[in-house]
Amino acid sequence: MHACRLQSNMRNWALRFTVAALGLFISFGMIIVPQAAAQSSREVKVPEFNVDPYWPKPLPDHWEPGQLGGVCIDSQNHVFVVNRRNLTKKQLLAADQAPPIIEFDSAGNVINSFGDPKVVPNGIHGCTTDAQGNLYVGGMKDGIIQKYSPKGKLLLQIGTRGVVDTSTGNLEAQAGGHGFMGRAMNSSHDSFFLPAAIAIDPTNGDIYVADGYGNTRVAVFNKEGHFLRQWGRQGSLAEEKAGVGGVFAQVVHCVTIGNDGLVYVCDRQGDRIEVFNKQGHFEKNIFLYTWINGPKGLPDQWGTAWWIGFSPDPAQKYMYVADGRNEQVHILDHATGQILASFGRGGHQVGEFTHCHTMAVDSKGNIYVAETGNGERVQKFTFVGYRTEEVPADAAKSSNEK
Numbered sequence: 001m002h003a004c005r006l007q008s009n010m011r012n013w014a015l016r017f018t019v020a021a022l023g024l025f026i027s028f029g030m031i032i033v034p035q036a037a038a039q040s041s042r043e044v045k046v047p048e049f050n051v052d053p054y055w056p057k058p059l060p061d062h063w064e065p066g067q068l069g070g071v072c073i074d075s076q077n078h079v080f081v082v083n084r085r086n087l088t089k090k091q092l093l094a095a096d097q098a099p100p101i102i103e104f105d106s107a108g109n110v111i112n113s114f115g116d117p118k119v120v121p122n123g124i125h126g127c128t129t130d131a132q133g134n135l136y137v138g139g140m141k142d143g144i145i146q147k148y149s150p151k152g153k154l155l156l157q158i159g160t161r162g163v164v165d166t167s168t169g170n171l172e173a174q175a176g177g178h179g180f181m182g183r184a185m186n187s188s189h190d191s192f193f194l195p196a197a198i199a200i201d202p203t204n205g206d207i208y209v210a211d212g213y214g215n216t217r218v219a220v221f222n223k224e225g226h227f228l229r230q231w232g233r234q235g236s237l238a239e240e241k242a243g244v245g246g247v248f249a250q251v252v253h254c255v256t257i258g259n260d261g262l263v264y265v266c267d268r269q270g271d272r273i274e275v276f277n278k279q280g281h282f283e284k285n286i287f288l289y290t291w292i293n294g295p296k297g298l299p300d301q302w303g304t305a306w307w308i309g310f311s312p313d314p315a316q317k318y319m320y321v322a323d324g325r326n327e328q329v330h331i332l333d334h335a336t337g338q339i340l341a342s343f344g345r346g347g348h349q350v351g352e353f354t355h356c357h358t359m360a361v362d363s364k365g366n367i368y369v370a371e372t373g374n375g376e377r378v379q380k381f382t383f384v385g386y387r388t389e390e391v392p393a394d395a396a397k398s399s400n401e402k
Contacts (some may be wrong), residue, residue, distance in 0.1 A: 040392070040393040041390045041391060041392055041393055042390070042391060042393045043388050043389070043390055043391075044333070044340055044388070044389055044390075044391055045386045045387070045388060045389075046318075046331055046340045046341045046386060046387060046388075046389045047311065047318060047331060047365065047383055047385075047386055048383075048384050048385055048386060048387045049343060049366075049367060049381035049382060049383055049384060050381065050382050050384050051350055051351035051379060051380070051381050051382075052108075052379075052380040052381070052382050053350045054108070055107075055108040055379075055380040056079075056104050056108035056109070056110070056378065056380075057107070057108045057109050057110070059098060059102075059110060060110060061096065062094075062095050062096045063095065063096055063097075063098035063099075064087060064091060064094075064095035064096065064097070064098060064376075065081070065083045065098045065102070065376055065377070066083055066084045066085050066086035066087050066097070066098075066376055067083075067084040067086055067355075067371075067372040067373065067375075067376055068081045068082065068083055068084075068357070068358075068370035068371060068372065068375075068376065068377065068378055069082045069083070069084050069123070069124045069125040069126065069140070069357070069358070069370070069372060070082040070124070070125060070126040070127040070137070070197075070357075070358045070370060071127070071358050071359065071360045071368050071369070071370035071378055072127040072128050072129055072135070072360050073129065073360045073361070073362045073368070074129040074133050074135075074150075075129075075131065075133065075363075076106075076133070077105075077106045077362045077363055077364070078103055078104065078105055078106070078111070079103070079104045079105075079106070079360070079362070079368055079378070080101060080102070080103050080104075080127055080129070080135055081101075081102050081104075081127075081370055081378050082100060082101055082120075082124045082125070082126070082127050082137055083098050083099065083100055083101070083102060083124070084123065084124055084372075085097045085098070085099075085100060085117055097117075098113075099113035099114065099115055100114075100115030100116075100117055100120045100124060101113060101114050101115040101120070101127075101135065101137070101148070101152070106362070108380070112151075112152065113152075114148065114151070114152025115148075115152065119154065119161070120137065120139070120146065121137060121138055121139020121141075121142040121144050121145070121146060121161070121195075122139050122141040122142040122161070122162070122171075123139045123140040123141025123142060123194070124137055124138075124139050125137075125138050125139055125140040125195070125196050125197070125212075125213075126138050126195075126196055126197035126198060126210075126254070126358060127198070128197075128198050128199060128200060129200075130200045130202075130205065131202060132150075133149075133150040134147055134148060134149055134150065134155065135147070135148045135149075135150070136148075136198045136200065136207070137198070138192070138195035138196060138197060138198055138209065138212065139194070139195065140194045140195070140196055140212060140213045141171070141194065142159075142161060142162065142164070142171070142192075142194065142195075143159045143160065143161075143162070143163050143164035143165060143171075143191045143192045143193060143194070143195075144157055144158060144159035144160065144161055144191070144192065144195075145157070145158050145159065145192065145195055145198055145207070145209055146158075156224075156225050157225075158190065158191075158192075158207075158209075158221060158225045159190060159191040159192055160191065163191055164181060164182075164191060164192065164193045164194065164214065165184070165185045165186070165187065165188035165191045165192055165193040165211075165214070165215055166181050166182035166183060166184055166185055166193055166214065167182040167183040167185060168181065168182030169182070170182075181193075181214065184214050184215050184216070184234075185215070186215045186216060186217050186232075186233060186234075187230075189227035190227065192209060192211040192212060192214075192215065192219070193211060193212065193213075193214030193215040194211075194212045194213035194214040194215070195209050195210065195211045195212040195213075195215075196210045196211070196212035196213055196251065196252060196253050196254065197209070197210040197212070197253065197254045197255050197256075197266075197307075198210070198255070199255045199256050199257045199263070200257075201257055201278065202257070204222075204223070205222070205223030206220055206221065206222055206223065206228065206278075207220065207221040207222070207223065207225070208220050208255050208257065208263060209221070209255070210252045210253065210254055210255040210265060210266070211252065212251070212252055212253075213251050215252070216232055216233055216234045216235075216247075216248040216250070216252055217230050217231065217232035217233065217252065218230060218231055218232050218252065218255060218263070218265055218276070218280065220278075229279070229280065230280075231246055231276070231280030232246055232247070232248055232252065232265075232280075233246070233247055233248070234247065234248065235247025235248055235249060235270070237298065237299070240267075240270050240295075240298045240299060241295045241296070241298055243272065243285050243287070243295070245274055245276075245282030245283075245284075245285065246274070246276075246280070246282050248267045248269075248270060248274075249267055249268070249269035249270035249298060249299040249300075249303075250268065250269040250270075250299055250303075251266075251268040251269060251303070252265060252266065252267065252268075253266040253268040253303070253305070253306055253307070254266035254268075254305075254306065254307045254308055254358075256308045256309075256310075257278075258310060258316055258334075259310070259314060259315070259316050260316070261277070261278065262275050262276065262277060262278075262283060263275070263276045263277065263278060263280075264286075264308050264319075266305040266306060266307065266308065267305060268303035268304075268305050268306060269298070269299040269300050269301065269302075269303040270298060270299065270300070270303070270305070271287065271288050271289055271290075271295075271298065271300050271303060271304045271305060272285050272286060272287045272288060272305055273285070273286040273288070273305050273308065273321070273337075284337075285337075286319075286332070286337035287337070288304040288305050288321060288323065288330065288339075289304075290304050290323060290325075290326055290328075290330070290339070291304075291325070291326070300325065302324060302325040303324070303325055304321075304323045304324075304325045304326065305321060305323070306321070306322040306323060306324040306325075306356065306357060306358070307321070307322040307357065307358045307359045308320070308321055308322075308359075309322075309359050309360060309361040309367065310334065310361060311334075311361065311365060312361060312362070312363050312364070312365050315334075316334050317333075317334055317335075318331055318332065318333070318334055318340075319331075319332040319333075319334040319337075320332070320359060320361065320367060322356050322357065322358060322359045322369060323342075323356065324353075324355055324356045324357055326342075326346075327344055327345055327346035327347075327352070327353040327354070327355075327356050328342045328343065328344040328345065328353070328356065329342065329343055329344050329356065329359065329367065329369065329381075330342045331343075338391065339391075340389055340391055341389050341391075343381070344356060344369075348374075348375075350379070351379070351381075353369065353371060353375065354371055354373050354374050354375035355371050355372040355373030355374070355375045356369055356371060356375075357369075357370055357371055357372040357373075357375075358370045364383060365383035366380060366381065366382050366383050367380070367381040367383070368380050368381075369381070
């Protein structure tokens with residue numbers, strides 16, 4: 001089995017000092033800090049993962065997935081991926097489009113598939129499950145979210161396919177109008193503008209929607225699909241650089257509810273995770289400035305905060321963040337927001353990423369990463385235990401402030 005070794009995330013060291021002040025040396029692509037100039041550090045225990053090159057098993061019936069817009073896991077550790085079915089003409093010479101939604105068992109065998117390509121959201125994006133095993137999906141080229149039973153029956157749809165929350169109300173760009181698909185209204189109680197992600201409140205079934213690629217809000221509905229509340233708006237450049245809560249740079253790319261009852265939202269181009277209570281009160285930021293410009297470079301065209309997962313222990317000691325800008329998964333101390341280690345790199349080999357887009361964590365602590373762009377695959381990273389990592393002692397001070 002090919003090992004995907006965790007690497008210490010040294011970028012946050014580089015952000016603190018200039019090359020001239022420290023005399024940094026470059027060796028094999030790593031930044032080495034001379035011992036005399038190094039800041040104080042501490043040893044921490046971090047999870048370690050090995051990529052499983054044999055997961056999933058080969059797909060049946062000449063299936064080939066296109067871009068995988070999401071991956072999620074149910075209580076049985078079954079893994080679902082949502083497939084955009086966007087193979088090229090060349091790819092279709094040798095393969096068939098895989099179904100929109102594919103279910104694997106924990107061993108990687110296909111055990112179910114469903115979804116009518118003419119019914120599922122356009123640009124299918126993100127998925128999650130609830131305690132009953134129902135599956136929820138959105139679409140970043142549509143205005144709807146959907147709920148399916150474990151067997152694939154459509155149970156609930158909020159919005160109308162092809163209708164979006166804009167000044168024009170449709171998916172067509174308007175010549176001489178407000179640009180692409182019209183002006184975002186950010187206000188509808190029964191539709192969305194390119195929703196990216198969904199989270200389900202385990203206490204009452206409320207539906208939280210990251211809306212998304214067009215709007216810049218979190219919209220909340222009850223389990224029957226009735227609107228309850230919303231928060232969020234487009235932020236100014238000054239607000240983003242200042243880390244103001246409740247505003248977003250561009251794409252509101254993910255939403256997750258932690259065991260602590262807080263709502264974690266990806267401000268993707270803002271390079272941060274914003275944390276709220278369930279009523280939308282801003283609690284804190286978790287910054288992911290993993291490149292040299294930091295807040296000066298905002299909005300970050302690609303962004304570092306793409307998706308979130310947590311370790312399966314009750315306290316969720318570790319937070320995992322998919323960073324599609326740097327093609328890595330970061331391991332954070334959940335309490336402080338400090339990056340402890342990272343794994344992955346850009347590429348097409350096993351354990352590498354091309355558009356490290358979404359992720360999910362099963363009850364055993366294994367991580368699954370789905371790729372869009374030219375990646376078009378899902379990979380499993382098996383949790384194999386812990387290792388000791390040395391990290392800067394005070395790096396968390398700037399990571400976790402209101």
